[in-house]
Amino acid sequence: MRKPLYFDFRAKIVILILTMLLVAFVTSNIIVYSILGILTLYLILQGYVRSALKVGFIALIAILIKYISSGKGLTVLMPDMFLFIITRIMLMLMAAHPLMGMPPGEAVAVFNKMHVPDTFALPVTFMLRFLPTVKNEFSSVFAALHLRGLLSPRHPLRAIEYIIVPVMIRATRISEELAASAEARGIAFPGEHTSRREIVFRRHDFWLCFIGIFATIGMLVWEGRAIT
């Protein structure tokens, strides 16, 4: 297989912002599916084949359910609104994924280079590391609920409460420990940070932004026409 492309942090941020923009404005299904296709390609180009397949698969199921139920959703458990949210969350996840896998030192160094103030840069760096951890906590809580026999489809709200509270408690604890560790390791050092990886905006980063912006404008125009 070809060596995966490595995009610059800034290019990835551009893609994330563009996706956020599109998700906020686009209502037409066809356009949403094309974004899904493009983002899958974007992930595969960078070597995230498995994640691309996983996320793409979930989105596909949501779309399928939508069509099978002819746009009404499956009963109260899976209303159309829910499917709508799932597809959009998947889009956001796909655009954010390459950012999350990034080494933190690089993120800190880039923010430093771009003169982004610490009050913004530190929380973002922190989130990059934090999200994948919380994912693990969810599965543990699920297993525990299962064993206690507290997962019942008859009380979906109660089940959600049972899941959210322990996950929140764990998340708070982990985030505190992570933050303490980062502070003790000089993340707030006011001088210039370096990175073991070279930080350069290469030609393919430029092309990525260019194509991304172009495609976004195209889709927004398309969306405008579809509505009128």
Add this chain to the structure above:
Amino acid sequence: MIELLDVSYAYLDDSVYDVKQVDLTIGTGEFVVLTGKSGCGKTTITRIINGLAAKFYEGRLTGRVLVDSEDLNNSPLWKIGREIGSIFQDPRSQFFASLTEDELAFGCENYGIDRLLIEERIKNAVREINGENLIGRDIYPMSSGEKQKIAIASIYAVNPGIYVFDEPSANLDMASVIKLRDLMGVLKKSGATIVVAEHRLYYLTGLADRFIFMEDGHLIKEFSPKQIEEMKIEEKERMGLRTGNLQVCTGQLPYILTHDKPSVQIDSLTFSYGKNEIFSGLSLKAYSGDVIALIGPNGVGKSTLGQILCGLLKEISGSVSYNRNKVTSKKRRKKAYYVMQNTDCQLFGESVREELALNQTSQNEQEIEEVLRRYGLWEYRERHPASLSGGQKQRLTLAVADIIDTDILILDEPTSGLDGENMRIISEHLKQLSRKGKTLFVVTHDYEFAVATCNRALQLLKGCCHMDFNINKNEKLLLSCMQEREK
């Protein structure tokens, strides 16, 4: 040199002082261990030294803290971090990168060290910790021992003169503890000053210069390594400490075992995650009253076996029988209960009392009161489970298991991170459950606890050669099995 002069500390929103009027001097190159029951303030002392107490947790600090005659109060955290490296209890929540080299570089990058120099420092750190096999690997799937090793190496790369450890062995198996000890030895040899807050003392007796016993925020007494090793059992129990010498651990065995009908029978059980075979052809008979220690290095499938026994996972082939009836994984969920390692993930009630009432089988108020009293939790009945201490949470998860009342009970590392006192309480409760005729499986890395609690051990090894033996009079074998490194 570290000097604490009349230091007191209280956490934010806490009226009670956690550390009270402490005077402590630690010389350059000295190796000092702080020990005592949970909540005695030893972790707080480490946080006072690395500056987190005042500047991160933002509590009230009085008195003066001097490091090399400089008042810590005047230094920001990043500046302290360059002189004082900190290694925390949970290796899972102290790494940031997904690739080993990126993680090792993190501290150096923060301090703006030149790229080429960083590479050199990484290489050097890897060599010192013997971690060549960790290079180029993803950190997430690594064992806790490997993660801890990387945490230490990434601090080492920054090259501080002082190292502060907060319960570094709490999440490690015994083979990893030996490696941790060796690493600390390397740091000590390089002339670093080392401060460790710890419950497990046995691995530190050969390294530490002195042990400081704390109680209720005060420094009570100092011990030499020799005194810790030779401490009498009664004295240890009175102080709530763990043993300083594994060789002297013994168990009492008042087990009532009936060996006619096995309560659990496993026949040639095979399990794999995808292509990765965990075990094959595992067979075992267990009887009512058995308390079986599941031992073996991290990642060998101890927790997996536990999850199969309680029905969370399904075997690939082979069978499991309870009370001489074959049971499918779905049915096992009703017959066996699994207490997970992470207590926070399995407590859902809004109060301790509600936690026990959640399982519909027992809405009986009297029974709940009886169980809460038995587990020493009655006075905390209105508290939120999340606000309890580690030992109390562990007792609560056991109380839940007790009230669910299955014949078979599996516990995953019930004593990790517990002090001697809480460890002995958990041990007593398990023995009570055994006397009720339950069959217990305990995944554990805690030798002191295993010897005191279990009558049998099942050692899992990669592949199919397992060893099943009685612990009574075989303590030496158990110890060597638990310390065995991955092959």
